Amino acid sequence: MHDDHLKLRTRVTCSVTFEAAHHLPWHAGRCHRLHGHSYRMEVTVEGHLDANGVVIDFDEMSARLVEVVTERYDHRLLNDIIDNPTAERIAHEAWGAVAAAGLPVVALRLWETPDAFVEILGD
Ligand SMILES: [Zn+2]
Numbered sequence: 001m002h003d004d005h006l007k008l009r010t011r012v013t014c015s016v017t018f019e020a021a022h023h024l025p026w027h028a029g030r031c032h033r034l035h036g037h038s039y040r041m042e043v044t045v046e047g048h049l050d051a052n053g054v055v056i057d058f059d060e061m062s063a064r065l066v067e068v069v070t071e072r073y074d075h076r077l078l079n080d081i082i083d084n085p086t087a088e089r090i091a092h093e094a095w096g097a098v099a100a101a102g103l104p105v106v107a108l109r110l111w112e113t114p115d116a117f118v119e120i121l122g123d
Contacts, residue, residue, distance in 0.1 A: 015065075
């Protein structure tokens with residue numbers, strides 16, 4: 001393989017899941033009431049291949065996401081952590097935590113139900 005492939009930007013995505021409760025006081029419908037979701041968060045990082053041929057090892061990235069995301073939100077009342085924890089606001093808060101942990105995040109997708117997600121894209 002020619003060395004040019006080392007310059008290509010390559011994206012790696014890992015996902016984690018967590019169970020959490022929230023309520024949205026402003027919501028006119030059922031989300032006003034306390035309820036829970038099985039969230040799935042997909043985090044994408046971008047970089048160049050290292051000497052081992054990876055951007056980041058899947059196992060290392062998964063372990064980091066468990067530390068930063070799962071342990072932060074799992075079996076919590078999200079209103080205790082985030083004011084007005086809509087899926088959008090949870091995703092934004094998580095982006096900050098993931099970036100602060102040193103992961104070069106470029107996209108983050110949060111599934112609140114099997115049918116609906118929000119996505120944040122970086123530059
Ligand atoms: Zn909800």
